[in-house]
Amino acid sequence: MANESTDLPMLHPTEPIERADAARNRRKILDAASHIVATKGVEALSMEEVAQSAGVGVGTLYRRFGDRAGLAYALLDEKERELQAAFMSGPPPLGPGAPPLERIRAFLHALHDRVEAQPTLLMVAEMNSAHARYGGAYGVHHAHLAALVAEARPGSDASYLADALLAPLSASMITYQRQRGMSPERIGAGLDEVLDGFTSDA
Amino acid sequence: MANESTDLPMLHPTEPIERADAARNRRKILDAASHIVATKGVEALSMEEVAQSAGVGVGTLYRRFGDRAGLAYALLDEKERELQAAFMSGPPPLGPGAPPLERIRAFLHALHDRVEAQPTLLMVAEMNSAHARYGGAYGVHHAHLAALVAEARPGSDASYLADALLAPLSASMITYQRQRGMSPERIGAGLDEVLDGFTSDA
DNA sequence: GGCATAAGCGGATTGCGTTCCGCTTAGCCG
DNA sequence: CGGCTAAGCGGAACGCAATCCGCTTATGCC
Numbered sequence: 001m002a003n004e005s006t007d008l009p010m011l012h013p014t015e016p017i018e019r020a021d022a023a024r025n026r027r028k029i030l031d032a033a034s035h036i037v038a039t040k041g042v043e044a045l046s047m048e049e050v051a052q053s054a055g056v057g058v059g060t061l062y063r064r065f066g067d068r069a070g071l072a073y074a075l076l077d078e079k080e081r082e083l084q085a086a087f088m089s090g091p092p093p094l095g096p097g098a099p100p101l102e103r104i105r106a107f108l109h110a111l112h113d114r115v116e117a118q119p120t121l122l123m124v125a126e127m128n129s130a131h132a133r134y135g136g137a138y139g140v141h142h143a144h145l146a147a148l149v150a151e152a153r154p155g156s157d158a159s160y161l162a163d164a165l166l167a168p169l170s171a172s173m174i175t176y177q178r179q180r181g182m183s184p185e186r187i188g189a190g191l192d193e194v195l196d197g198f199t200s201d202a
Numbered sequence: 203m204a205n206e207s208t209d210l211p212m213l214h215p216t217e218p219i220e221r222a223d224a225a226r227n228r229r230k231i232l233d234a235a236s237h238i239v240a241t242k243g244v245e246a247l248s249m250e251e252v253a254q255s256a257g258v259g260v261g262t263l264y265r266r267f268g269d270r271a272g273l274a275y276a277l278l279d280e281k282e283r284e285l286q287a288a289f290m291s292g293p294p295p296l297g298p299g300a301p302p303l304e305r306i307r308a309f310l311h312a313l314h315d316r317v318e319a320q321p322t323l324l325m326v327a328e329m330n331s332a333h334a335r336y337g338g339a340y341g342v343h344h345a346h347l348a349a350l351v352a353e354a355r356p357g358s359d360a361s362y363l364a365d366a367l368l369a370p371l372s373a374s375m376i377t378y379q380r381q382r383g384m385s386p387e388r389i390g391a392g393l394d395e396v397l398d399g400f401t402s403d404a
Numbered sequence: 405g406g407c408a409t410a411a412g413c414g415g416a417t418t419g420c421g422t423t424c425c426g427c428t429t430a431g432c433c434g
Numbered sequence: 435c436g437g438c439t440a441a442g443c444g445g446a447a448c449g450c451a452a453t454c455c456g457c458t459t460a461t462g463c464c
Contacts, residue, residue, distance in 0.1 A: 019430060019441060047421060057444030160392030163379060167369035177365060190362030197399020221411060221460060249451060259414025
């Protein structure tokens with residue numbers, strides 16, 4: 001079990017193979033990082049502190065994870081994999097089997113739930129390399145959603161609409177809405193309202 | 203003409219009054235900053251360089267503009283005022299007089315044009331203090347749009363829908379789409395498609 | 405005009421993300 | 435089993451945003 005569960009998305013069928021010490025360090029780093037997040041919060045997740053706490057140099061952190069956003073993303077990776085498995089091969093309505101519009105709805109609500117569960121880590125992950133590194137997950141979500149939209153609304157620009165549907169679910173937007181006093185339930189209901197526009201054909 | 207044109211939004215009817223040297227410095231800073239942006243690009247807009255180039259201390263920059271995002275926002279302020287004037291009291295369809303759905307469409311396209319014209323500065327302005335400082339402009343846009351949505355779709359959660367319509371127009375989203383090869387025209391057409399969902403009542 | 409005072413100023417300092425580069429060592433090969 | 439080599443490592447150094455605090459000065463009041 002050398003290389004599993006903690007590289008970015010699932011787009012590296014056969015990477016060059018990872019050296020044993022590198023794998024060991026990856027584990028140490030992720031353990032230290034999640035411990036820091038759990039005990040002191042995301043804002044205390046500084047590269048230097050993680051490195052020290054894991055007993056490695058900061059250079060190693062950057063080699064493994066690219067930047068702080070990449071580290072945050074790696075911490076979210078397990079949940080991300082579960083999510084991807086759920087909408088790619090899990091039970092409907094999230095997984096295959098339900099009509100596209102119901103799958104879209106289920107998917108957007110799943111993304112919303114994820115943001116509610118991990119707002120701060122996601123916000124860090126969205127930063128900086130946002131659409132490059134984190135782009136791995138975004139790309140998968142976008143492709144999935146675009147396919148469903150193409151089914152639900154043939155002839156539309158499904159790729160654009162997928163972006164437009166994902167944009168309101170960014171961690172920073174939702175965090176901002178929550179700060180303004182908007183409840184998760186209201187956000188969920190709002191999502192459904194947005195989707196009502198999809199039900200009726202143009 | 204002490205205090206005009208370069209404080210944040212238009213929410214300070216009668217601020218405490220600005221000292222003369224402070225106003226002079228504000229001008230020097232903004233001039234230096236826009237010169238740097240014009241000649242070396244936004245990425246060269248560092249607080250230290252602006253301060254040096256304007257002949258003031260960095261502390262003064264922070265006193266005036268809060269942070270780097272605030273400075274970027276101030277550089278966009280003139281255009282922002284024009285935009286606000288246009289949709290609040292200009293000619294239709296952007297200004298009052300047209301039916302709400304046409305005004306919504308005109309407004310979103312105006313925002314899109316703005317992003318196409320100033321992507322990098324807007325991206326800096328969106329950073330960090332994003333929804334605090336820059337929140338001034340966002341708040342105005344949101345309030346305007348929510349009012350129009352409430353007119354166009356009575357009974358809906360206009361405040362949420364306004365967020366959802368504004369989210370795809372963030373500078374970072376549009377920059378990302380452009381990097382993927384999506385043309386401005388396609389984005390504009392996509393916006394119209396999103397609005398089609400609004401035409402047909404739920 | 406002179407003075408009191410608070411607004412303003414500036415640059416040294418701090419903190420942190422990121423980069424760089426010379427050293428170490430795991431993994432392979434003869 | 436010993437040596438080769440490239441992957442990996444670590445931590446010093448850098449750049450830059452942001453803060454802090456003692457000094458300066460514009461402004462209002464007598």
